[in-house]
Amino acid sequence: VVGSNPTVGSSAHMGALLLVWEVIHMTSAFAEKVLRFIEEYKMIKPGERILVAVSGGKDSMALLHFLSENAVSLKCELVAANLDHGLRGSEGQLEAKMIRAFCEKRKIPFYHKMADVRKFMLENRGLSPEEAARLKRLEFLNSAKTFFKADKVAIAHHLNDLAETILMRLIRGTGLKGLLGMKPVDGFIIRPFLSTTVHDIKDYVTINMIPFSSDKTNVIEDFDRNFIRHRITPLLRQLNPAYERAFWRFFLNTLEDYGFLEKNVAELMKLTLWINGQALVEKEALISREWPVVAEYLRTVVQRLSRKGYPPTRERIMALKKLLRSPRNGWTIQFSDGVDCVSKGKYIIFHNELFSTSSWSKKIETFPSSIEMESGKVWIDIVKDIPESMDGSDIAVCPISVVRMPLLLRKALESDKFVPFGLHSSKSVISLAAHEAPPDVFLNLMVLEDSKGRILWIPGVRVSEHCRFCGEENEFLLFRFERRSTRGT
Secondary structure (H helix, E strand, C coil), X not given: CCCCCXXXXXXXXXXXXXXHHHHHHHHHHHHHHHHHHHHHCCCCCCCCEEEEECCCCHHHHHHHHHHHHCHHXXXXXXXXXXXECCCCCHHHHHHHHHHHHHHHHCCCCEEEEECCHHHHHHHCCCCCHHHHHHHHHHHHHHHHHHHHCCCEEECCCCHHHHHXXXXXXXXXXXXXXXXCCCCCEECCEEXXXXXXXXXXXXXXXXXXXXXXXXXXXXXXXXXXXXHHHHHHHHHHHHHCCCHHHHHHHHHHHHHHHHHHHHHHHHHHHHCCEEECCEEEEEHHHHHCCCHHHHHHHHHHHHHHHCCCCCCCCHHHHHHHHHHHCCCCCCCXXXXXXXXXXXXXXXXXXXXXXXXXXXXXXXXXXXXXXXXXXXXXXXXEEEECCCCCCCCCCCEEEEEHHHXXXXXXXXXXXXXXXXXXXXXXXXXXXXXXXXXXXXXHHHHCCEEEXXXXXXXXXXXXXXEEHHHCCCCCCCCEEEEEEEECCXXXX
């Protein structure tokens, strides 16, 4: 070309090549970093089906794109799910349409559902829009996971989300566990982008021209989080331009420390019996442990029993600490959401409904009879010869002459009293069992009574003094109990 400057042309060409190289390098570095993170935390195993939770925003669309690009090397199968909360009219539908088109292009199975968050809030007074939306999201992800028979659910939380969450929880006075609310792997939830900043994700979206939708409600969706995002973190960045990395190091240090605590709590959980929404542990098992371990155990148990997953306050935990170390017995501490902690003899019981006045009962009119219970099986028969070996708890006899038929096997009540074999005064059935019964028997305490309401036997605990025989009887009722223990972790 006449008059052209070859030097200028060469410089422009070189600049373009450098730009292309930089883009390729950035994309490659991002992929390597995320793949290393996935491998480090063993997030995805070969052959697993991964459900990607997709809102349609930058972060979740980037995650869906990244996992689809690397599904072959990760040896996993991808599916995607999107929930329209019904709060943004046609915007939510357009968002779902965009995600569906993306998935169809990449042959990713897609699951979409509408939710009526406003209606849910009306049915559950006191819930904020954020909490209502969160609960509906959890419900949706569980249903989508079941629908696809997925092994894991991938969430697009990133390092900035983590830093904001830590700040919010610190401001509210959380403990170690609260600081770890966003783990890389949490049960079936995985967070492949957790060590990646939002700026890295934005670059990835731009370079790969990934479609996404901007949620216009995001500015008001969560006041606390947005206040921290727009007002606090810019100030932190002035103090430390790489503040996210500082939070990541803090998170990892906390995760390591909590791992030690979690291991000790797991040992206590193995000593805990879980049956029908109740948890029972021997008081001595708590008293003999270091207090930080016991405190975290209490938080774990109470949160598990809470219908809404509420942890106990520090004030309630400290009140329980005081009672555990006192000689008092028979006390009760109430936590939020209907969870109580009760001291009964050698046991500490956590429950929502303990020793309820359940109408469950079994009338026994024919022999031999066998009855299945939560804690085991009871056999009752008529015999002429008494066994050579009896312990009065699992094997006992009672002269037929002192019994009025029919018999009734029922749940123990707080008001039940009887005279234990070898004693001369009546005792509370539950108080006696609290000191003598194995934990599984105590949580499902039953009594056997005759038609006059006299308690003859507490299966697995003690036979009544009423069943004493003098040697002249020639016909007996034989009671046998076989335990079935269930412990939960």
